[in-house]
Amino acid sequence: MTPSRTRAFATCLAFVSLLACAGGDTPPRAPPDGGAPWLTAEPVAFGADGLTPALSIPPFAGESVALWARSEPGTCFAVASLEDAQGRAWVRQREAGPYCTGCEVRTSIAQEEALFVLPSGEGFASHEGFTVRFGLMACETLTPLRTGGAPRLQLAWLPRERIPERGRLSLRFLVSRHSMLQGHPERQRELLERLNDELAEAGLEVTLDAVAELPDAAEETRFWTTELAGLSALRDGAPPALDMTVDVVFAGCLLYDDPFFGPPVPVEGFTPRVGGGAGPASAVFMPGLRCDAFGGGGPAPWPLNAYAKVLAHELGHFLGIYHSVETDGTADLLSDTGELNIMNAHPSRAAARGWSPAQRRQLLSHPWVRPAPRP
Numbered sequence: 001m002t003p004s005r006t007r008a009f010a011t012c013l014a015f016v017s018l019l020a021c022a023g024g025d026t027p028p029r030a031p032p033d034g035g036a037p038w039l040t041a042e043p044v045a046f047g048a049d050g051l052t053p054a055l056s057i058p059p060f061a062g063e064s065v066a067l068w069a070r071s072e073p074g075t076c077f078a079v080a081s082l083e084d085a086q087g088r089a090w091v092r093q094r095e096a097g098p099y100c101t102g103c104e105v106r107t108s109i110a111q112e113e114a115l116f117v118l119p120s121g122e123g124f125a126s127h128e129g130f131t132v133r134f135g136l137m138a139c140e141t142l143t144p145l146r147t148g149g150a151p152r153l154q155l156a157w158l159p160r161e162r163i164p165e166r167g168r169l170s171l172r173f174l175v176s177r178h179s180m181l182q183g184h185p186e187r188q189r190e191l192l193e194r195l196n197d198e199l200a201e202a203g204l205e206v207t208l209d210a211v212a213e214l215p216d217a218a219e220e221t222r223f224w225t226t227e228l229a230g231l232s233a234l235r236d237g238a239p240p241a242l243d244m245t246v247d248v249v250f251a252g253c254l255l256y257d258d259p260f261f262g263p264p265v266p267v268e269g270f271t272p273r274v275g276g277g278a279g280p281a282s283a284v285f286m287p288g289l290r291c292d293a294f295g296g297g298g299p300a301p302w303p304l305n306a307y308a309k310v311l312a313h314e315l316g317h318f319l320g321i322y323h324s325v326e327t328d329g330t331a332d333l334l335s336d337t338g339e340l341n342i343m344n345a346h347p348s349r350a351a352a353r354g355w356s357p358a359q360r361r362q363l364l365s366h367p368w369v370r371p372a373p374r375p
């Protein structure tokens with residue numbers, strides 16, 4: 001990560017307060033949503049240059065494709081090249097940082113395991129087939145590693161025949177004692193309603209399929225792009241994850257702690273990776289405590305409207321959407337998004353509202369989004 005990017009990132013967090021921002025001899029594990037017809041490739045190894053061989057995804061009948069890649073614990077990797085059937089390169093190299101800014105198809109760094117939902121309809125014709133290579137990254141510095149190693153990579157892909165016009169996404173609320181939602185099912189229902197108001201324009205409806213308490217959740221959790229153990233620990237006491245269901249963790253104080261820049265900053269919401277569904281701490285995290293109000297502050301009474309808007313923004317990240325414009329000026333790669341949009345880097349602003357058709361398409365492409373009937 002370059003110092004300037006580090007600064008841009010932390011600045012983003014300081015204001016918005018949120019980010020966005022297999023192998024060996026172990027037997028292959030199935031991709032995360034059991035039952036779906038994922039296609040798998042033979043596991044490959046990262047070579048001496050830190051790169052896998054080119055892996056071919058054959059042409060398919062469909063509108064989008066999700067890739068699931070898994071390496072070994074402690075291994076970070078990124079898409080290092082992406083070339084379509086015409087020979088056009090959409091990703092040419094690994095770039096330092098949490099996600100690629102110079103690529104024409106943007107993806108985020110992966111730790112151990114990740115889902116990559118490749119966009120469609122923005123020029124990249126995934127259904128004609130393509131080749132992809134992955135490259136090792138240093139988890140500590142988010143920079144490309146050019147040395148080889150033993151780690152292997154297992155790849156599976158899931159073509160989606162049609163992106164649904166309307167989608168439904170299942171949520172589970174994991175509520176700590178630090179949250180204003182604890183012990184208040186009526187507030188949970190109201191939050192869900194407001195959240196659905198925010199998502200309606202995107203054609204997405206969320207359902208609350210389970211609620212569980214997190215009695216032992218820490219009062220304060222510090223984390224960073226690849227330092228997610230604290231966030232993972234928040235779910236330790238929770239029942240096992242549900243299939244194709246996004247966990248929304250209502251935690252205590254959440255502090256983004258960039259080892260390269262500045263003091264830790266509180267966030268209004270956090271999604272560890274743009275493109276959720278696999279890998280460590282794959283969930284959406286919402287704070288329950290203000291970080292400066294320990295010792296009697298108790299759960300912070302955030303207005304539900306604003307809280308729902310931030311949660312909708314975080315679900316946008318989980319489903320694969322970047323900020324419409326990052327605080328360092330990097331625009332997303334969607335042709336129809338302006339800055340004034342719920343995926344604005346400052347979602348609390350009144351003018352940050354609504355979704356564009358391309359964002360809607362990206363949301364509904366995620367394999368966890370099921371087709372929903374018209375209301």
Ligand SMILES: [Zn+2]
Nearest residue numbers: 018019020021
């Ligand atoms: Zn964000």
